Amino acid sequence: xxxxxxxxxxxxxxxxxxxxxxxxxxxxxxxxxxxxxxxxxxxxxxxxxxxxxxxxxxxxxxxxxxxxxxxxxxxxxxxxxxxxxxxxxxxxxxxxxxxxxxxxxxxxxxxxxxxxxxxxxxxxxxxxxxxxxxxxxxxxxxxxxxxxxxxxxxxxxxxxxxxxxxxxxxxxxxxxxxxxxxxxxxxxxxxxxxxxxxxxxxxxxxxxxxxxxxxx
Numbered sequence: 367x368x369x370x371x372x373x374x375x376x377x378x379x380x381x382x383x384x385x386x387x388x389x390x391x392x393x394x395x396x397x398x399x400x401x402x403x404x405x406x407x408x409x410x411x412x413x414x415x416x417x418x419x420x421x422x423x424x425x426x427x428x429x430x431x432x433x434x435x436x437x438x439x440x441x442x443x444x445x446x447x448x449x450x451x452x453x454x455x456x457x458x459x460x461x462x463x464x465x466x467x468x469x470x471x472x473x474x475x476x477x478x479x480x481x482x483x484x485x486x487x488x489x490x491x492x493x494x495x496x497x498x499x500x501x502x503x504x505x506x507x508x509x510x511x512x513x514x515x516x517x518x519x520x521x522x523x524x525x526x527x528x529x530x531x532x533x534x535x536x537x538x539x540x541x542x543x544x545x546x547x548x549x550x551x552x553x554x555x556x557x558x559x560x561x562x563x564x565x566x567x568x569x570x571x572x573x574x575x576x577x578x579x580x581x582x
Contacts, residue, residue: 374433375408376401378441380451380516380523380534380552382499384412387536392445392568395420395454396438406433416486418454418493420446425460446567447525448534451516451552453493458482471565472556492554501550505558508548514567515558517548524548527573539572 375386378395398414401407420443432440443449456465465482473479480488494500501518508517509529516525516534524531530542551558561567574580 374406376433376439376441378443378448378452378454380448380525381518382412382452382493384408384441389442389444389536389538391442391448392423392570393420393443393449394423395441395443395449395457397441397454399436399439401433401439403433403435408439416490417482418452418486418489419457420449420454420464421457421460444534444538445525445570445573447514447516447553447569448523450514450554450557450561450567451523451525453489453554455485455489455557468560468565471560471563474559474563488556489554492556499552500554501552502555504548504551505555508546511551512558512561514553514561514569516552517546518550518552519546519548523552525569525573527569528577530577532573532576539570539576541576 373386373388375384377385377387377389377391379385395418397412397418400409400411400414402409430440456468458465469479469485472485492500504517508526508531511517511526513527514525516523517531523534524546525534525539531546532542533540
């Protein structure tokens with residue numbers, strides 16, 4: 367007889383919260399060790415390292431038993447826009463090409479290439495304030511934000527793509543909603559600058575389907 371297992375508390379929202387929902391994501395990642403492997407539950411803290419990473423779910427022939435060992439805590443994101451909004455960045459180990467592209471876009475025309483630690487220090491200052499998610503002022507109208515930027519409106523998170531806004535929900539993205547009045551930006555400003563400079567985050571296929579009209 368099959369029983370429905372309760373989802374582990376390891377899905378990350380655009381607000382950076384870690385919740386227990388049955389959502390399938392494109393990426394995994396971590397913030398260090400923040401779980402008890404005996405109970406597979408989170409500890410009181412929500413990060414143990416300033417290196418908040420975005421990783422691939424499959425890397426070679428490596429397989430991990432989620433939250434089973436005393437190693438980094440596996441977290442999951444619907445897509446890269448959500449992970450970036452929560453304050454994570456691409457991993458230099460399993461997503462090296464993406465991480466190098468992110469760093470190059472971050473640096474822009476500067477000859478100095480920031481180290482991973484320097485990226486993490488800036489992101490850490492931008493993602494939280496007094497233990498709470500930082501909401502940043504919009505640098506431009508929502509329609510002019512680079513694809514993959516996430517904003518907040520009426521308590522909901524939206525991913526921008528092609529000048530349209532798609533609401534993130536526990537079940538995935540909804541079709542774009544006209545007339546969204548964003549109150550602030552969830553994605554850290556330094557990450558938005560990298561997006562504007564050419565870094566292209568991997569968005570959930572539902573967004574492309576909505577844009578093409580394949581999904582209504």
